[in-house]
Amino acid sequence: MAENLSTFKQGLHEVARAVEAAMKHRLANQNKDVPTLLAAAMAHGTLGGGKRLRPFLLIRTAGLFGISIADAMQAAIALECVHCYSLIHDDLPAMDNDDMRRGRPTIHKAFDEPTAILAGDSLLTLAFEILGSEDCHPDPAIRAGLVTRLASAAGAAGMAGGQALDLAAETQQSSEAEIRLLQAKKTGALFRFACEAGAMFGHADPEAMASLNRFGAAIGTAFQIKDDLLDIESTTEKLGKAVGKDAAAGKATLVTHLGIVQARAELDRLIEEAVTALEMFDSAAGPLRDLARFVNSRDS
Numbered sequence: 001m002a003e004n005l006s007t008f009k010q011g012l013h014e015v016a017r018a019v020e021a022a023m024k025h026r027l028a029n030q031n032k033d034v035p036t037l038l039a040a041a042m043a044h045g046t047l048g049g050g051k052r053l054r055p056f057l058l059i060r061t062a063g064l065f066g067i068s069i070a071d072a073m074q075a076a077i078a079l080e081c082v083h084c085y086s087l088i089h090d091d092l093p094a095m096d097n098d099d100m101r102r103g104r105p106t107i108h109k110a111f112d113e114p115t116a117i118l119a120g121d122s123l124l125t126l127a128f129e130i131l132g133s134e135d136c137h138p139d140p141a142i143r144a145g146l147v148t149r150l151a152s153a154a155g156a157a158g159m160a161g162g163q164a165l166d167l168a169a170e171t172q173q174s175s176e177a178e179i180r181l182l183q184a185k186k187t188g189a190l191f192r193f194a195c196e197a198g199a200m201f202g203h204a205d206p207e208a209m210a211s212l213n214r215f216g217a218a219i220g221t222a223f224q225i226k227d228d229l230l231d232i233e234s235t236t237e238k239l240g241k242a243v244g245k246d247a248a249a250g251k252a253t254l255v256t257h258l259g260i261v262q263a264r265a266e267l268d269r270l271i272e273e274a275v276t277a278l279e280m281f282d283s284a285a286g287p288l289r290d291l292a293r294f295v296n297s298r299d300s
Contacts, residue, residue, distance in 0.1 A: 005297065008290035015059055016052040018069060023047060023077045026130065034122075041111045041119035042126075046084045049102035049240070053291070055080045057194035057219070060287045061212060065202020074136040075146055075197050078127040082154050083190055085123040088116055090163070096245070103240035124154070137201070145200055153193040162186025169252035179252050180221070187227075188220025211277050215288065218274035222295050225267045228255040234299065271296045 027043050055076035062072040091098040091106040092113065099109050108116035130136060131146045152158055162185025169182060195216035199209045231245065232255065245251075255263040274292040278285045 004290060005294065008287065008294055011287060012051060012053075012056055012291075012294070015056045015069070016050070018073070019052045019055045019076060019080060020047060022073050023080060026077060026126075030126075037111070037115060038118055038122060041107050041115045042122055044104075044110055045088045045107050045116075045119050046081065046123065049104070050080075050084075052080060053223070053295075054083050054190055054194045057191065057216070057288070057291065058198045060291070061195050061198025062201040063287070064198070064208075064281055064284050065204065067198070067201045071137075072198065072201055074130055074133065075201070078130040078136070078146075079150065079190065079194060079197070081123045081127040081130070082150065082159075085120040085127075086154075086159060086163075086190075088120040088123070092116060095163070095167070098245070100236070100240065127154075142200055146197055149196055149200075150193055153189040158185055158189035159187075162189065166251070170250045174252040174257075176254070176257055179254055179257055182252070183221060183224045183254070184217065187224040188217055191220035191223065192216035208280065211280055215274050215277040215292075218270045218277060219292060219295060222267055222270040222274065222292070225254050225263055225270070226295055226298065228253040229260065229263060229267070230298075230300070232260070240300065267296060 023046055024043075027039065027046065030039065058076045058079055059069050059072045063069070087101060088107050090096050091101055092108055098106055100106060104110070106116070107119055111119075127150065128147055131150060132143055134143075136146065137143050154160065156164075162182050165178070165182035166186055169178070174182075192213055193216075195212040196209065199212050202208075204212065254266060258266060271292050275289050278288055281288075
């Protein structure tokens with residue numbers, strides 16, 4: 001198991017490096033009319049850190065169908081642009097008010113608040129520019145499908161809606177069902193999109209798409225539970241951001257609702273659910289199974 005985890009981490013690191021290089025190239029080759037300060041803020045918010053789990057998930061899901069890393073890369077970096085935009089805006093004083101992200105000052109601290117807002121806006125729209133390009137996929141129907149699905153995952157019915165529910169939950173009592181719903185939107189939507197997008201590249205049949213959707217949903221919830229456990233049990237040095245803020249802000253999480261012991265049990269159950277969802281796939285799904293176990297074992 002330890003050897004498998006070590007091999008997985010090496011593979012994750014290799015994909016992260018490839019994603020970093022592709023994002024750096026894309027940002028460096030933006031329209032020359034992009035203001036210098038804004039371009040620097042976008043780079044600060046995307047480059048130089050992060051495990052790139054969502055791009056990894058998209059790339060490895062596409063790999064189930066024989067799609068190369070290079071062919072899935074543009075969709076992967078578009079997804080990461082949306083994720084990074086969400087972090088930039090989450091960190092703003094009006095939202096979670098964080099000073100550190102990935103061990104560095106957040107954009108509104110390194111630059112200023114208006115620049116942080118515009119950098120997030122620019123990354124969000126850049127994502128759709130990338131997905132709409134022929135470099136992403138030669139088939140316009142696939143590109144249109146990717147744009148539509150990512151818009152849904154990132155918008156009011158997905159991640160943004162989940163953030164709204166999360167903010168509202170700070171001032172009202174939330175049931176377990178309500179917490180699961182907000183986390184399925186805020187965190188889970190992009191994980192599910194990663195699986196759906198990879199499956200779209202491979203022209204997956206409905207059965208395969210449904211299995212991968214179940215996998216993405218389970219991984220998304222498991223990832224959030226682990227994040228909430230780390231917020232309680234880890235340190236600022238390990239996480240690269242402040243810890244203990246969820247409790248201080250009165251955040252509604254499954255950890256606070258269930259307690260640490262039950263939350264860990266639910267995390268274990270979700271990992272097994274994710275692995276079971278991949279039963280129809282052969283050894284090519286090994287990296288996805290390892291990702292599920294990594295989500296449970298990670299310490300940052």
